[in-house]
Amino acid sequence: MSCFKSKFADELIANAAYIGTPGKGILAADESTGTIGKRFASINVENVESNRRALRELLFTTPGALQYISGIILFEETLYQKTASGKPFVDVMKEAKVLPGIKVDKGTVELAGTNGETTTIGLDGLGERCKKYYEAGARFAKWRTVLKIGANEPSQLAIHENAYGLARYAVICQENGLVPIVEPEILVDGSHDIEKCAYVTERVLAACYKALNDHHVILEGTLLKPNMVTPGSDSKSKVKPEVIAEHTVRALQRTVPAAVPAVVFLSGGQSEEQATVNLNAINQLKGKKPWSLTFSYGRALQQSTLKAWGGKEENVEKAQKAFLARAKANSEATLGGYKGDAQLGEGASESLHVEDYKY
């Protein structure tokens, strides 16, 4: 066969297509314990299990929000947690027709002999873990690789290692019924212009799809989670959403096969409003776009919600309203229909860029 024969093929294809349903996208709520700790610290909340549970309950039970969400990526701990009234989170999601997803990578390690470039680990025993997650209700997975732009970066080694790691992860997921999100994030850090980002993005994506082909991955049963094509964070040039849209879509047209059902962008440090406006511009662009173009946002969906909550029970309703506003705005953006009128919660225009961001 052109791809390997997975007994899960039909299910993978259906689930991947569902995630790309127009009007819906992914909430990335898979912050590791360490990372969520940093978020909590910024709002003076203690990093204990009950608080982590409370935050996720706040998000998943927001009235009216889940209709805009096709999937939620979870950290392992959250996959097994329940609401205060004892209902498993995965059941809350399933009832609202939201697919549970699971982060399966184990972070990055440096590649010897490079200038701080990394590869992602987590392949050992991955098949067994995927089986377990599938049994617990997960239907898709996520694995983040990281590349950076520099004088000599990304190197051929870094591109190759990360691309082939992603491909191996992807086929193991498919063998076990999980749709793999392929995430080759090129960090926004740097003073390069948008053309440089475009060049690197095209090179990286071409390598990814060659690796996926070599590993016999069923493209119809995958998703891509790339960075948008933008100037570097230290660049003097600020460009309009339409320019970001043009460069981003062109890069995808040059590298992403039509068999891929959906591209779910990462927000990578953009503010909530920027991430929505850029996604909107991408969907308004006239040109060949044989994949759904939607969101897989973490910070860009939760920032103002976190600030409104502050860890306090009495703020839950206010925080949920903030979350609903962003979820709805991004849903409109997937249809190219966002009018820029989402009530900007506190912090919605705030850049979420943290240099050399480690999850």
Added chain:
Amino acid sequence: MSSLTTKFADELIANAAYIGTPGKGILAADESTGTIGKRLSSINVENVESNRRALRELLFTAPGALPCLSGVILFEETLYQKSSNGTPFVDILKEGGVLPGIKVDKGTVELAGTNGETTTQGLDGLGDRCKKYYEAGARFAKWRAVLKIGQNEPSELAIHENAYGLARYAVICQENGLVPIVEPEILVDGSHDIHKCAAVTERVLAACYKALSDHHVLLEGTLLKPNMVTPGSESAKVAPEVIAEHTVRALQRTVPAAVPAIVFLSGGQSEEEATRNLNAMNQLKTKKPWWLSFSFGRALQQSTLKTWGGKEENVKKAQEAFLVRCKANSQATLGAYKGDAQLGEGAAESLHVKDYKY
């Protein structure tokens, strides 16, 4: 820059898109002197320049034919020939809204240590040749790479060599204003089934697009000329709809949307088969972000050749046969072929020659 910076970028993009105009396609009339000799001998015609010229004049001046074509691939000799009243062929084509193309490869040679696999030559001095051809009026080029399916074929070496040769040829063309047709033909020879052909086609095309990316080729200014995905020549035939499904799926899995058009080779299919299969592809309801058209040689000329037989008095009848196939394929690019083309003698005849060498 993501792709090479060529002063010809806009022109390349416009010409590549034009070739994919719905309702049009390419006539591959680039048979080398040796190859056209085989065709001519099959109709008892002497292989001399005047006959080669006469055949091409017959095709290019066939009333009503040029509107069905967006490009014609020529052999070098033909690029400089004229009609009997002295009009250069390239002018006839240009006046008819047809882009002249030029075959630039120099045939295949065997790869040492393989089981008869080949690579294509022609890179030496290619840049200068392209310049010359552009000056003579050519606006696109063609380079044929050949792979075969066998127990251990195509090998990783054969795929790599042919893909990287194609990519190098492609970027040299673009530097000199010619739209490169990328042709990785996987021969139909063999007893394999359609699934095997699909697997090999996907592997080969993925390698090609990786090579094109590595060489900074501007995809919007290229064309792809692949085989359709079919069972091997010694294997049972399948319906056009099945060929269409497997072919389009293979393309969806490998060919970026930036490529404006895919112009299929006919590879030994009869005139009628080639048309029906193309038609079925264009009727298929699924994602197809590139135009799907033809670049046919034998499958456009077979019945024309037989009707002509080298005789002046048969020219008109032969031109009518040619027009029939042109119109049929034009309709096929729109998914509108009704199977009612008057079948000229030989239209349903398989044109498969084992281990075909151009």
